[in-house]
Amino acid sequence: MCPKKRIVILGATGSVGSTVLSEIARYPDLFQVVGVSCYSAVDQLESIVHRFSPRAMAVVHRTVPVPFHFSGPLFRGIDGLTRLIDAVDFDVLVVALSGVNGLGATLRAMERNKDIILANKEILVIAGAMVMHLAQRKGVRVLPLDSEHNAIFQCTHGDHRFIRNLWLTASGGKLWHADRKTIDAATVEMVLQHPKWSMGKKITVDSSTMANKGLEIIEAMHFFSIGPERIKVVIHRDCIVHSLVEFCDGSFLAQLSPPSMKYATRHCLFFPERGDVEEPSLDLYELAALKFERPDGERFPCLRLAMEVARERQSKHIAFNGANEVAVELFLQKKIGFGAIPGLVESVLGKIESKDYGTLEEVLAVDQMVRTKAKQLAKRFYI
Numbered sequence: 001m002c003p004k005k006r007i008v009i010l011g012a013t014g015s016v017g018s019t020v021l022s023e024i025a026r027y028p029d030l031f032q033v034v035g036v037s038c039y040s041a042v043d044q045l046e047s048i049v050h051r052f053s054p055r056a057m058a059v060v061h062r063t064v065p066v067p068f069h070f071s072g073p074l075f076r077g078i079d080g081l082t083r084l085i086d087a088v089d090f091d092v093l094v095v096a097l098s099g100v101n102g103l104g105a106t107l108r109a110m111e112r113n114k115d116i117i118l119a120n121k122e123i124l125v126i127a128g129a130m131v132m133h134l135a136q137r138k139g140v141r142v143l144p145l146d147s148e149h150n151a152i153f154q155c156t157h158g159d160h161r162f163i164r165n166l167w168l169t170a171s172g173g174k175l176w177h178a179d180r181k182t183i184d185a186a187t188v189e190m191v192l193q194h195p196k197w198s199m200g201k202k203i204t205v206d207s208s209t210m211a212n213k214g215l216e217i218i219e220a221m222h223f224f225s226i227g228p229e230r231i232k233v234v235i236h237r238d239c240i241v242h243s244l245v246e247f248c249d250g251s252f253l254a255q256l257s258p259p260s261m262k263y264a265t266r267h268c269l270f271f272p273e274r275g276d277v278e279e280p281s282l283d284l285y286e287l288a289a290l291k292f293e294r295p296d297g298e299r300f301p302c303l304r305l306a307m308e309v310a311r312e313r314q315s316k317h318i319a320f321n322g323a324n325e326v327a328v329e330l331f332l333q334k335k336i337g338f339g340a341i342p343g344l345v346e347s348v349l350g351k352i353e354s355k356d357y358g359t360l361e362e363v364l365a366v367d368q369m370v371r372t373k374a375k376q377l378a379k380r381f382y383i
């Protein structure tokens with residue numbers, strides 16, 4: 001029998017983390033969870049620890065009490081993520097936390113020659129060249145867990161030679177049919193009801209502004225070594241086709257499955273093989289018609305902004321990501337309106353020079369500077 005694949009999951013308590021854990025639980029003979037992290041959801045971490053018995057864990061929040069007994073090492077703070085990577089023997093790191101805090105730990109795992117399963121798009125948006133270059137240098141795999149990128153990877157198997165265009169599908173989020181006035185006035189409660197996907201709050205808001213698709217364009221540039229002019233966005237409300245590849249001979253390939261992260265998760269966990277599951281198949285007879293529509297950068301300015309930003313250098317990518325994260329957080333706290341999100345992002349972008357960086361420290365410093373600027377501008381003009 002093959003030894004079990006030993007897995008560390010950063011962001012085990014989140015939406016993606018939970019899907020990964022429930023898929024792992026289906027195959028106890030094949031996979032073993034050896035390390036987990038959360039930000040502050042220690043109650044949820046406790047049930048994960050009881051169910052999966054990891055050897056080490058990290059809680060990024062420095063002071064939240066951990067009210068249960070754990071016999072292995074427990075690390076705290078952002079550094080705790082890197083220390084977790086150093087503390088355990090493992091085969092694959094699943095990066096499923098949100099935000100940019102996982103970048104250092106991801107680079108460290110790659111330095112240790114570990115394969116990566118990457119859901120956390122922010123990492124590629126702010127430091128894609130650094131991550132992919134290190135992957136190449138160390139000969140490790142970075143498998144895309146984000147459903148669109150996973151779909152493309154399933155179509156190309158990593159061979160990028162004959163791609164003419166990539167077509168990223170987008171659900172359009174909660175507000176796709178709304179007019180600009182309704183969009184600007186959308187409430188937190190309204191935006192958080194995604195019609196098809198169940199996800200964390202931040203990405204659900206991004207789905208409605210379409211900033212998520214913008215981030216995914218930059219993510220795709222790095223995953224598939226392709227220029228932004230060859231990455232197209234198509235609205236697909238059904239969320240069955242998870243993206244398409246147009247090849248230079250005119251053929252298109254697509255990947256289809258119901259709208260659940262479990263399919264991309266399975267693909268990544270088992271790659272290069274495939275898991276064998278007994279589940280009802282996608283019912284093609286029930287899929288009346290699959291519809292595709294044009295995106296609309298006027299009603300969804302974050303998408304237009306991201307398309308512009310994708311053509312710029314790294315500092316603008318960092319600024320788009322950081323300013324958007326600050327804006328979404330303020331919206332979720334009900335301090336700014338939904339319509340203020342693109343305006344705030346655009347103001348920050350206007351203040352950042354277009355530049356590339358070579359080190360992790362530089363990237364994180366620019367990210368911090370952007371966030372500070374975004375908070376200052378929000379205070380002055382939006383709150």
Ligand code: NDP
Nearest residue numbers: 011013014015016038039040041097098119120121199200
């Ligand atoms: P969630 O908000 O559901 O979960 C986030 C996870 O990260 C939790 O474990 C959380 O811990 C942890 N976390 C939150 N903030 C921090 C922080 N500052 N430092 C360290 N850890 C932190 O997010 P999702 O699962 O929805 O998304 C995770 C990532 O995957 C994002 O990058 C997202 O863009 C990407 N993604 C998500 C998809 C989805 O379907 N949800 C699809 C494709 C990509 P705690 O629970 O303690 O707060």
Ligand code: MG
Nearest residue numbers: 146147148216
């Ligand atoms: Mg996606």
